[in-house]
Amino acid sequence: MRKYVTTRRLDRVFLELYRIYIFIGRFFKEVFLPPYEAKEILAQCYEVGVRSLPLISLTGFIIGIVFTNQSRPSLAEFGATSWLPALISIAIVRALAPLVTAIIAAGRVGSSIGAELGSMKVTEQIDAMEVSATNPFKFLVVSRVxxxxxxxxxxTMYTMFVALMGAYLSVHQNELTSITTYFVQVFSAISFLDIFASVIKSFLFGFTVGMVGCYKGYHSSKGTEGVGKAANSSVVTAMFLIFIEELLTMQIINAIRAF
Known part of the structure; x- marks a missing residue:
């Protein structure tokens, strides 16, 4: 009996992986085929980008101040507070900005997409779109991803700027560093590879957030309970994958730096 239950669970796991593979494959197929839902893509860009600015601004600014205040005592023990701008820029550009932005997007955008598409699925609005000769996958999934x-x-780039400005206020308040000196030290500590790697990671994180939210919502069931589960699992799964991707990309980037 136990062996039978284990086999059933493995079957469900492999079936889920197959569905994910088909879903992602369909996205890459549909994204290059007309019609291109430009108006819906712009509307979703506004929803994801502009509406996230207040939360991103506050979070990035606070991260810059908090990280600076937490790092100063450790550097002060060695008389190395002059290294603070360089340390801040490395931490924010390489790791904090893309990771924090992706986590906020997973919580705000991922849950919204999962709940919206889940609600449309259980109320059969997606089926109605198919009947009316509209491609719901193109309109709903491709545009959001x-x-x-x-x-x-x-x-992510905006978060970097806001966090660095928040860190500057903390540095200026305690060390009276000018903004010119501060940003000279900031940019001397990072390279083009750091910025390029953060942007590439952000593309990967954004794709993950959109794809997970759309998949969970598009395949939700069991009425309103399924909508709640779709929203919750969108956030949890996206965050888990983001941390895994951060770990893997960090190893790859460090290997590139070693050459």
Whole structure:
């Protein structure tokens, strides 16, 4: 009996992996085929990007201040507070900005996409779109995944700027460093590879957030309970994958730096 239950569970796991493979494959097929839902893509970019700015601004600014205040005592023990701008820039550009932006997007955007598509699925609105000769996958899934893939990198760059400005206020308040000196030290500590790697990671994170939210919502069931589960699992799964991707990309980037 136990062996039978284990086999059933493995079957469900492999079936789920197959569905994910088909879903992702269909996205890459549909994204290059007309018609191109430009208006819906722009609407979703506004929803993902512009509407996330207040939360991103506040979070990035606070991260810059908090990280600076937490790092200063450790550097002060060695009389190395002059290294603070360089340390801040490396931490924010390489790791904090893309990771924090992706996590916020997973919580705000991923849950919204999962709940929206889940609600449309259980109320049979997606089936109605198919009957009316509209491609619901193109209109609902492709537009949202493209929006998150394009806007998360832009939000990441904005988070970098806001976090560095928050860190500057903390540095200036304690060390009276001028803004020119501060940014000279910031940019001398990072390279083009750091910025390029963060942007590439952000594209990957954005694709993950959009794809997970759309998949969970598009395949939700069991009425309103399924909508709640779709929203919740969208956030949890996206965050888990983001951390895994961060770990893998960090290893790859470090290997590239070693050459």
């Amino acid at each position: 493209l929006a998150t893939t394009l806007m998360i990198p832009a939000l």
